Amino acid sequence: MTLWFLNGIKKGIKTEKNPDESMFKPDYPSVLEGKSSYDCPTGAISNGTWIKEKCIFCGRCDLRPTGNQNIYNIHGKMPEIFKRSFYLYPIDSGTCGACNAELKSIFSPQYDANRFNIFEAETPRHADALVIMGVYTNGMEKIIEEAYNAMPDPKIVIAMGACTLSGGIIGSGINKKFNVEIAGCPPTPYSIISAILRYRGD
Amino acid sequence: MKYYKNGIKSGRLIGKYKNYSIYSEGFISVMDEESRMYEKNPDEINFAYGPSAGGLEESIGFTLQTPGEIIKNVDVNPSYKMRDIKIINDDIYTALLKIERVNGYHAASNSVCFLLAVEDALEIENSDSNNERIIEIELERIRSNLHVIKGLCESAGFSVPEKQVSYIIERVSRIISVSFRHRFFFGANLINMVNGNIDYVLKEIGDIEKEFRLLYNDLLASKIFMDRLQENGIYKDVNSIGPAARAAGLKYDARIDSKSLLYDGYKICTYSSGDVFARFMVRSNEIFSACDIILNTGIKKHYMKKYDLNKSGEGAARIESPQGDIFYYVKIDHGRISDIIMSSPSVLNLYAFKKALPGNIFTDFFFVWESFGIWVSEMGVNFI
Numbered sequence: 001m002t003l004w005f006l007n008g009i010k011k012g013i014k015t016e017k018n019p020d021e022s023m024f025k026p027d028y029p030s031v032l033e034g035k036s037s038y039d040c041p042t043g044a045i046s047n048g049t050w051i052k053e054k055c056i057f058c059g060r061c062d063l064r065p066t067g068n069q070n071i072y073n074i075h076g077k078m079p080e081i082f083k084r085s086f087y088l089y090p091i092d093s094g095t096c097g098a099c100n101a102e103l104k105s106i107f108s109p110q111y112d113a114n115r116f117n118i119f120e121a122e123t124p125r126h127a128d129a130l131v132i133m134g135v136y137t138n139g140m141e142k143i144i145e146e147a148y149n150a151m152p153d154p155k156i157v158i159a160m161g162a163c164t165l166s167g168g169i170i171g172s173g174i175n176k177k178f179n180v181e182i183a184g185c186p187p188t189p190y191s192i193i194s195a196i197l198r199y200r201g202d
Numbered sequence: 203m204k205y206y207k208n209g210i211k212s213g214r215l216i217g218k219y220k221n222y223s224i225y226s227e228g229f230i231s232v233m234d235e236e237s238r239m240y241e242k243n244p245d246e247i248n249f250a251y252g253p254s255a256g257g258l259e260e261s262i263g264f265t266l267q268t269p270g271e272i273i274k275n276v277d278v279n280p281s282y283k284m285r286d287i288k289i290i291n292d293d294i295y296t297a298l299l300k301i302e303r304v305n306g307y308h309a310a311s312n313s314v315c316f317l318l319a320v321e322d323a324l325e326i327e328n329s330d331s332n333n334e335r336i337i338e339i340e341l342e343r344i345r346s347n348l349h350v351i352k353g354l355c356e357s358a359g360f361s362v363p364e365k366q367v368s369y370i371i372e373r374v375s376r377i378i379s380v381s382f383r384h385r386f387f388f389g390a391n392l393i394n395m396v397n398g399n400i401d402y403v404l405k406e407i408g409d410i411e412k413e414f415r416l417l418y419n420d421l422l423a424s425k426i427f428m429d430r431l432q433e434n435g436i437y438k439d440v441n442s443i444g445p446a447a448r449a450a451g452l453k454y455d456a457r458i459d460s461k462s463l464l465y466d467g468y469k470i471c472t473y474s475s476g477d478v479f480a481r482f483m484v485r486s487n488e489i490f491s492a493c494d495i496i497l498n499t500g501i502k503k504h505y506m507k508k509y510d511l512n513k514s515g516e517g518a519a520r521i522e523s524p525q526g527d528i529f530y531y532v533k534i535d536h537g538r539i540s541d542i543i544m545s546s547p548s549v550l551n552l553y554a555f556k557k558a559l560p561g562n563i564f565t566d567f568f569f570v571w572e573s574f575g576i577w578v579s580e581m582g583v584n585f586i
């Protein structure tokens with residue numbers, strides 16, 4: 001017989017410390033620096049300037065990764081009421097599946113987003129934030145609208161990934177107002193947690 | 203095309219794409235047979251679930267016909283997030299960026315299969331890089347199978363093992379990131395070249411196997427877990443692929459029956475009961491066999507060569523992705539894609555799910571769904 005509680009205790013604490021200190025930080029995606037005249041297929045390099053929202057981090061240009069994963073934009077400040085618990089409702093507009101997987105990863109033991117009072121909601125009715133992922137698709141437009149309308153006030157919208165922000169390499173982005181915009185293809189779990197904490201003012 | 207014939211129905215059915223039926227040795231253009239409509243009894247109700255709901259990782263709609271507890275029939279609509287991907291007239295490397303994003307969680311399988319088809323079309327010798335590709339795909343298989351097992355633990359409400367699997371998944375993602383530059387293999391594959399260094403994979407993979415084996419033994423010792431999986435979602439059909447076929451005792455595996463990417467001396471893992479438990483067993487054993495393959499596949503050191511891609515031709519390839527056979531056909535006209543056919547394993551797996559679910563009760567739904575490892579993203583793709 002397996003006693004899961006004891007089994008879990010035996011494994012010890014696997015959660016890493018403060019995200020800014022010890023979390024695993026891959027090169028891609030991260031802030032890119034340098035100059036490049038590469039003819040970027042997503043238009044992420046314009047007159048030598050890097051546009052993070054359009055970048056799919058394919059690594060084909062001369063820009064070099066810095067490892068800094070703070071690749072997000074914050075608009076406004078999180079309502080006070082969300083500081084003690086913040087429920088995310090993910091909605092897939094047209095993803096390749098990678099953003100979905102990375103969002104799930106923030107709840108893995110290494111990151112454990114629950115300790116920052118970040119949780120996943122099972123329905124938009126219990127959600128504080130709608131997390132939109134993927135390119136614009138006809139079939140999901142009405143569903144996203146309905147999910148947003150079903151959420152109680154106050155509510156915010158988080159856009160996750162290059163597809164949502166700009167269409168990336170696949171299609172068109174989602175034409176909505178976002179409170180938090182997280183770039184990356186897909187954004188790493190670290191980027192997602194860091195963006196939410198920054199929005200909260202932590 | 204070296205190994206496949208257009209217009210010939212030969213071998214086993216591995217998938218469908220638009221009006222093509224794809225077989226293991228050829229593909230033919232046929233219109234889909236009209237599927238038989240389910241006749242609902244007056245005492246049954248339609249229960250709609252999705253396309254966006256807690257418990258669903260991707261957008262997909264289900265309509266369950268039920269008189270109360272037992273599920274009599276299920277209709278599935280995977281087209282909500284249908285993506286039109288403009289790929290015709292793209293050069294090969296621009297097309298590759300899009301192929302990687304057909305199914306990001308299986309980007310290695312998709313991009314390797316696409317490149318094998320391109321190399322077939324342009325008659326590029328590719329033996330230098332195929333062993334590295336095998337390692338890449340097996341690493342992807344480990345993560346993908348763990349993802350399915352995580353879904354089964356979640357369905358059973360087993361939070362401790364679910365978190366333990368999540369922990370191993372994240373470790374594998376980090377191994378992929380360190381070795382192949384990106385957590386989802388984006389940018390790792392080129393013509394006859396893998397952009398990666400497998401030293402770190404070889405260093406860490408033994409630990410992953412050890413960690414998973416402990417968890418696997420604990421799960422097998424849990425009678426409650428076994429009880430939820432056994433005799434649930436039974437599916438045995440010769441028109442199945444991947445772990446679903448092998449869980450029904452069928453020795454179907456592109457690792458031994460496709461010439462595109464052959465594995466030396468690979469022994470197929472099978473189980474006979476065809477239920478969720480059998481699919482769990484096959485997936486788990488394939489994690490162990492993947493670790494063995496990674497440790498025992500030798501790598502040829504080679505350097506990037508310059509190839510003339512401004513050529514024309516048609517090529518096809520089939521490999522064993524974590525969910526089953528994946529197939530790409532490409533026609534290239536002076537270095538640009540002029541036609542493409544892709545058969546995703548999730549199409550036949552979805553068909554299998556629809557057949558396996560009726561007769562089960564509502565609480566079995568997630569076990570059956572998770573056990574097939576279906577990805578909606580790769581089904582909802584329309585290349586234009």
